[in-house]
Amino acid sequence: MIIIYYKNRFISISESESSTLNSINIEFNKIHDINIEIYKFLANNNIKNLHLFGKNPEKILKKLKKSFNYVKAAGGVVVNENNEILFIKRRGKWDLPKGKKDKGESIQITAIREVSEECGIDPEFILLKNYIDSTWHIYDESTEFILKRTYWYTMKYVGNEELVPQADEDITQAKWFNLHKLEKPLNKTFLNIQYIIELFISQCK
Structure with missing residues:
Protein backbone atom coordinates (compact mmCIF):
# COMPACT_ATOMS: atom_id res chain seq x y z
CA MET A 1 0.00 0.00 0.00
CA ILE A 2 1.18 3.52 -0.81
CA ILE A 3 0.59 6.13 1.91
CA ILE A 4 0.73 9.89 1.29
CA TYR A 5 0.56 11.91 4.50
CA TYR A 6 -1.06 15.31 4.87
CA LYS A 7 -0.72 16.72 8.39
CA ASN A 8 -2.49 14.18 10.63
CA ARG A 9 -4.42 12.61 7.72
CA PHE A 10 -3.46 10.56 4.69
CA ILE A 11 -4.26 9.35 1.20
CA SER A 12 -3.77 5.63 0.63
CA ILE A 13 -3.50 3.73 -2.64
CA SER A 14 -3.85 -0.01 -3.18
CA GLU A 15 -5.47 -2.65 -5.38
CA SER A 16 -8.51 -3.21 -3.15
CA GLU A 17 -10.94 -1.30 -0.95
CA SER A 18 -9.94 -0.23 2.54
CA SER A 19 -11.78 -1.32 5.67
CA THR A 20 -10.19 1.45 7.76
CA LEU A 21 -12.62 3.40 9.93
CA ASN A 22 -13.39 6.91 8.59
CA SER A 23 -11.95 5.97 5.21
CA ILE A 24 -13.57 7.14 1.98
CA ASN A 25 -13.08 4.55 -0.78
CA ILE A 26 -12.99 5.65 -4.40
CA GLU A 27 -12.37 3.31 -7.32
CA PHE A 28 -9.81 4.94 -9.59
CA ASN A 29 -11.41 3.81 -12.87
CA LYS A 30 -14.66 5.54 -11.90
CA ILE A 31 -13.08 8.92 -11.13
CA HIS A 32 -13.89 11.59 -13.70
CA ASP A 33 -11.24 14.01 -12.39
CA ILE A 34 -8.73 12.92 -9.73
CA ASN A 35 -7.86 16.55 -8.97
CA ILE A 36 -11.38 17.21 -7.71
CA GLU A 37 -11.24 14.26 -5.30
CA ILE A 38 -7.78 15.18 -4.04
CA TYR A 39 -8.63 18.81 -3.37
CA LYS A 40 -11.91 17.84 -1.70
CA PHE A 41 -9.84 15.77 0.71
CA LEU A 42 -7.28 18.51 1.32
CA ALA A 43 -10.01 21.06 2.06
CA ASN A 44 -12.06 18.87 4.41
CA ASN A 45 -10.47 18.08 7.78
CA ASN A 46 -13.29 15.65 8.57
CA ILE A 47 -12.02 13.19 5.96
CA LYS A 48 -9.33 11.25 7.82
CA ASN A 49 -8.38 8.93 4.98
CA LEU A 50 -9.01 9.10 1.25
CA HIS A 51 -8.43 5.65 -0.21
CA LEU A 52 -7.95 5.25 -3.96
CA PHE A 53 -7.99 1.71 -5.28
CA GLY A 54 -7.54 0.02 -8.64
CA LYS A 55 -5.66 -2.70 -10.51
CA ASN A 56 -2.48 -0.64 -10.88
CA PRO A 57 -1.55 1.43 -7.77
CA GLU A 58 1.59 2.78 -9.47
CA LYS A 59 -0.54 4.16 -12.30
CA ILE A 60 -2.78 5.88 -9.74
CA LEU A 61 0.29 7.38 -8.04
CA LYS A 62 1.67 8.58 -11.38
CA LYS A 63 -1.64 10.30 -12.14
CA LEU A 64 -1.77 11.84 -8.67
CA LYS A 65 1.77 13.22 -8.99
CA LYS A 66 0.63 15.32 -11.94
CA SER A 67 -1.76 17.17 -9.60
CA PHE A 68 1.15 18.65 -7.63
CA ASN A 69 4.53 20.27 -7.84
Whole structure:
Protein backbone atom coordinates (compact mmCIF):
# COMPACT_ATOMS: atom_id res chain seq x y z
CA MET A 1 0.00 0.00 0.00
CA ILE A 2 1.18 3.52 -0.81
CA ILE A 3 0.59 6.13 1.91
CA ILE A 4 0.73 9.89 1.29
CA TYR A 5 0.56 11.91 4.50
CA TYR A 6 -1.06 15.31 4.87
CA LYS A 7 -0.72 16.72 8.39
CA ASN A 8 -2.49 14.18 10.63
CA ARG A 9 -4.42 12.61 7.72
CA PHE A 10 -3.46 10.56 4.69
CA ILE A 11 -4.26 9.35 1.20
CA SER A 12 -3.77 5.63 0.63
CA ILE A 13 -3.50 3.73 -2.64
CA SER A 14 -3.85 -0.01 -3.18
CA GLU A 15 -5.47 -2.65 -5.38
CA SER A 16 -8.51 -3.21 -3.15
CA GLU A 17 -10.94 -1.30 -0.95
CA SER A 18 -9.94 -0.23 2.54
CA SER A 19 -11.78 -1.32 5.67
CA THR A 20 -10.19 1.45 7.76
CA LEU A 21 -12.62 3.40 9.93
CA ASN A 22 -13.39 6.91 8.59
CA SER A 23 -11.95 5.97 5.21
CA ILE A 24 -13.57 7.14 1.98
CA ASN A 25 -13.08 4.55 -0.78
CA ILE A 26 -12.99 5.65 -4.40
CA GLU A 27 -12.37 3.31 -7.32
CA PHE A 28 -9.81 4.94 -9.59
CA ASN A 29 -11.41 3.81 -12.87
CA LYS A 30 -14.66 5.54 -11.90
CA ILE A 31 -13.08 8.92 -11.13
CA HIS A 32 -13.89 11.59 -13.70
CA ASP A 33 -11.24 14.01 -12.39
CA ILE A 34 -8.73 12.92 -9.73
CA ASN A 35 -7.86 16.55 -8.97
CA ILE A 36 -11.38 17.21 -7.71
CA GLU A 37 -11.24 14.26 -5.30
CA ILE A 38 -7.78 15.18 -4.04
CA TYR A 39 -8.63 18.81 -3.37
CA LYS A 40 -11.91 17.84 -1.70
CA PHE A 41 -9.84 15.77 0.71
CA LEU A 42 -7.28 18.51 1.32
CA ALA A 43 -10.01 21.06 2.06
CA ASN A 44 -12.06 18.87 4.41
CA ASN A 45 -10.47 18.08 7.78
CA ASN A 46 -13.29 15.65 8.57
CA ILE A 47 -12.02 13.19 5.96
CA LYS A 48 -9.33 11.25 7.82
CA ASN A 49 -8.38 8.93 4.98
CA LEU A 50 -9.01 9.10 1.25
CA HIS A 51 -8.43 5.65 -0.21
CA LEU A 52 -7.95 5.25 -3.96
CA PHE A 53 -7.99 1.71 -5.28
CA GLY A 54 -7.54 0.02 -8.64
CA LYS A 55 -5.66 -2.70 -10.51
CA ASN A 56 -2.48 -0.64 -10.88
CA PRO A 57 -1.55 1.43 -7.77
CA GLU A 58 1.59 2.78 -9.47
CA LYS A 59 -0.54 4.16 -12.30
CA ILE A 60 -2.78 5.88 -9.74
CA LEU A 61 0.29 7.38 -8.04
CA LYS A 62 1.67 8.58 -11.38
CA LYS A 63 -1.64 10.30 -12.14
CA LEU A 64 -1.77 11.84 -8.67
CA LYS A 65 1.77 13.22 -8.99
CA LYS A 66 0.63 15.32 -11.94
CA SER A 67 -1.76 17.17 -9.60
CA PHE A 68 1.15 18.65 -7.63
CA ASN A 69 4.53 20.27 -7.84
CA TYR A 70 6.58 17.12 -7.15
CA VAL A 71 9.96 17.23 -5.38
CA LYS A 72 12.45 14.66 -4.11
CA ALA A 73 14.17 14.95 -0.76
CA ALA A 74 16.34 12.92 1.60
CA GLY A 75 17.15 12.80 5.27
CA GLY A 76 18.37 10.64 8.08
CA VAL A 77 17.80 8.93 11.38
CA VAL A 78 21.12 9.97 12.89
CA VAL A 79 22.42 8.00 15.88
CA ASN A 80 25.44 9.06 17.96
CA GLU A 81 27.79 6.98 20.09
CA ASN A 82 25.54 7.51 23.14
CA ASN A 83 22.65 5.75 21.38
CA GLU A 84 20.76 9.01 20.89
CA ILE A 85 18.73 10.12 17.85
CA LEU A 86 19.02 13.60 16.36
CA PHE A 87 15.82 15.64 16.05
CA ILE A 88 15.16 19.19 14.92
CA LYS A 89 12.32 21.48 15.97
CA ARG A 90 10.68 23.53 13.25
CA ARG A 91 7.52 25.63 13.62
CA GLY A 92 6.65 23.95 16.90
CA LYS A 93 7.01 20.35 15.65
CA TRP A 94 9.80 17.85 16.19
CA ASP A 95 11.13 16.48 12.93
CA LEU A 96 14.06 14.58 11.46
CA PRO A 97 16.65 16.51 9.43
CA LYS A 98 15.89 16.33 5.72
CA GLY A 99 15.67 18.51 2.63
CA LYS A 100 15.25 18.84 -1.10
CA LYS A 101 17.58 17.22 -3.60
CA ASP A 102 19.74 19.61 -5.61
CA LYS A 103 20.03 19.17 -9.37
CA GLY A 104 22.71 16.64 -10.29
CA GLU A 105 23.10 15.46 -6.71
CA SER A 106 22.75 11.83 -5.64
CA ILE A 107 20.02 11.13 -3.11
CA GLN A 108 22.62 9.82 -0.63
CA ILE A 109 24.64 13.04 -0.83
CA THR A 110 21.43 15.02 -0.36
CA ALA A 111 20.71 13.13 2.85
CA ILE A 112 24.15 13.83 4.34
CA ARG A 113 24.23 17.47 3.19
CA GLU A 114 20.81 18.26 4.62
CA VAL A 115 21.62 16.71 8.00
CA SER A 116 24.86 18.70 8.07
CA GLU A 117 23.20 22.00 7.11
CA GLU A 118 20.12 21.74 9.32
CA CYS A 119 22.05 20.71 12.44
CA GLY A 120 25.34 22.54 11.91
CA ILE A 121 27.57 19.47 11.99
CA ASP A 122 30.53 18.47 9.82
CA PRO A 123 29.55 16.01 7.05
CA GLU A 124 32.89 14.24 7.61
CA PHE A 125 31.47 12.98 10.92
CA ILE A 126 28.29 11.60 9.32
CA LEU A 127 28.56 7.99 8.17
CA LEU A 128 25.82 6.75 5.85
CA LYS A 129 24.58 3.29 6.84
CA ASN A 130 21.38 1.57 5.71
CA TYR A 131 18.46 2.72 3.58
CA ILE A 132 15.28 2.64 5.68
CA ASP A 133 12.40 3.52 3.34
CA SER A 134 10.83 6.46 1.56
CA THR A 135 7.79 8.45 2.66
CA TRP A 136 5.35 10.63 0.76
CA HIS A 137 3.71 13.75 2.15
CA ILE A 138 1.83 16.82 0.97
CA TYR A 139 2.40 20.28 2.38
CA ASP A 140 1.32 23.84 1.66
CA GLU A 141 3.76 26.38 0.26
CA SER A 142 2.34 29.84 -0.39
CA THR A 143 -0.66 29.22 -2.66
CA GLU A 144 0.17 25.70 -3.87
CA PHE A 145 0.43 22.16 -2.57
CA ILE A 146 3.72 20.29 -2.85
CA LEU A 147 4.05 16.51 -3.05
CA LYS A 148 7.37 15.41 -1.59
CA ARG A 149 8.99 11.99 -1.60
CA THR A 150 11.68 11.69 1.06
CA TYR A 151 14.30 8.93 1.07
CA TRP A 152 15.46 8.00 4.58
CA TYR A 153 18.78 6.56 5.70
CA THR A 154 20.29 5.38 8.96
CA MET A 155 23.38 7.44 9.78
CA LYS A 156 26.08 7.21 12.44
CA TYR A 157 27.47 10.44 13.88
CA VAL A 158 31.04 10.06 15.18
CA GLY A 159 31.80 13.67 16.08
CA ASN A 160 31.41 15.71 19.26
CA GLU A 161 30.28 19.11 18.00
CA GLU A 162 27.80 21.57 19.43
CA LEU A 163 24.58 21.44 17.41
CA VAL A 164 23.70 24.64 15.53
CA PRO A 165 20.10 24.72 14.20
CA GLN A 166 19.68 26.29 10.75
CA ALA A 167 17.74 29.45 11.64
CA ASP A 168 17.04 30.50 8.04
CA GLU A 169 15.06 27.25 7.63
CA ASP A 170 12.93 28.10 10.70
CA ILE A 171 14.71 25.48 12.80
CA THR A 172 14.78 26.61 16.43
CA GLN A 173 16.35 23.53 18.03
CA ALA A 174 18.56 20.58 17.20
CA LYS A 175 18.65 18.05 20.01
CA TRP A 176 19.70 14.50 20.82
CA PHE A 177 17.09 12.20 22.38
CA ASN A 178 17.77 8.84 24.02
CA LEU A 179 16.70 6.04 21.69
CA HIS A 180 14.63 4.51 24.49
CA LYS A 181 13.00 7.78 25.59
CA LEU A 182 11.41 9.21 22.45
CA GLU A 183 7.97 10.03 23.88
CA LYS A 184 8.56 13.80 23.86
CA PRO A 185 9.48 14.20 20.17
CA LEU A 186 7.13 11.48 18.91
CA ASN A 187 4.14 13.00 20.71
CA LYS A 188 4.69 16.24 18.81
CA THR A 189 5.71 15.18 15.34
CA PHE A 190 4.21 14.07 12.02
CA LEU A 191 2.74 10.70 11.07
CA ASN A 192 5.46 10.04 8.49
CA ILE A 193 8.18 10.69 11.08
CA GLN A 194 6.50 8.33 13.55
CA TYR A 195 6.41 5.70 10.82
CA ILE A 196 10.12 6.07 9.97
CA ILE A 197 11.20 5.94 13.62
CA GLU A 198 9.08 2.84 14.25
CA LEU A 199 10.53 1.19 11.14
CA PHE A 200 14.08 2.14 12.14
CA ILE A 201 13.62 0.64 15.62
CA SER A 202 12.15 -2.57 14.18
CA GLN A 203 15.12 -2.88 11.79
CA CYS A 204 17.53 -2.55 14.73
CA LYS A 205 16.10 -5.58 16.52
